[in-house]
Amino acid sequence: RRRPRTHCLVSASLFCAADPASLAMIKLFSLKQQQKDGEAMGNKPTSQKRASAAQLRITKDINELNLPKTCQMEFPDPDDLLNFKLVICPDEGFYRNGRFVFSFRVSPNYPHEPPKVKCDTMVYHPNIDLDGNVCLNILREDWKPVLTVNSIVYGLQYLFLEPNPEDPLNKDAAEVLQSNRRLFEQNVKKAMLGGYVGATYFERCLK
Template structure:
């Protein structure tokens, strides 16, 4: 069970007893993320995971699309909320290898609200819906993976085949070439 109200309870406990020198005050980022998570309204295709229930600044979002090109996949995103949140967006990385025009092989995500269009009034909920939308409507106009964007624009059938191949654990395009090169290097080291 996630301890969403732990910061509030700590504050109440602190008010009920005399202050001690080792008691920490919650930062603005911690207070805001607590509020955002309490107000989170996840679609049925999304879940959150908190590896450390006492650390709301680092968590995972799992998206399992039920329609579109990615309907059979399971995609995990890590969220790292910095001390300047909500004035700076959280750092979001895709931990799942995916063939997507807006997600590169290092897990970087091209979503405007994670960059230039971020505003402090936006919430974690806004990011969740933005990420989910990327799986429903990939955007080849603003790509991180130019090859996937080009295939989506020119051959939607091939794009869908590549997505399904990647979801099943296969390699597509440069990924396959890189994996092949790694195996060759390993083989040469063995000899």
């Protein structure tokens, strides 16, 4: 009988306390069983191998995570490591005391292509547009298979510490940051408190 789904919250301390070898072996056993079941149902082994490689690699990435204190990960389905959330709560800079949620979707081709990452929290930011698309170079042309989830976490955290107006998705926010940092700071606070910045309404996202 399949056990009921639970909401799983994972922090850096939990990963440090867990035995990475045990976690990897448990997941490996599960993946091998899935492969056997797939072969028994006549699935092509090539596609199964590709999916298994992505799951094995993401398991390794998660076991080796070294999250900063301002970040935590959530797994809505603990059995699905290919879809998870990252919560960033900056403790300095323009976005201090905010709470920003990102969704990660890992493809079967991982790590040969980067995860798809979107910001679920509407934020006034030059590098994140109002639809949640994120402008981070390692999620695009600078991605390499040697990079990990940890690399992306630190990249996203850095966007909140040092927003980059030179490579914007939200051009209005970028122009304000370049021309009037004081006004940019006020706009960020308005958005985080919940309210209008210009004609755009932002929901409250303070901790």
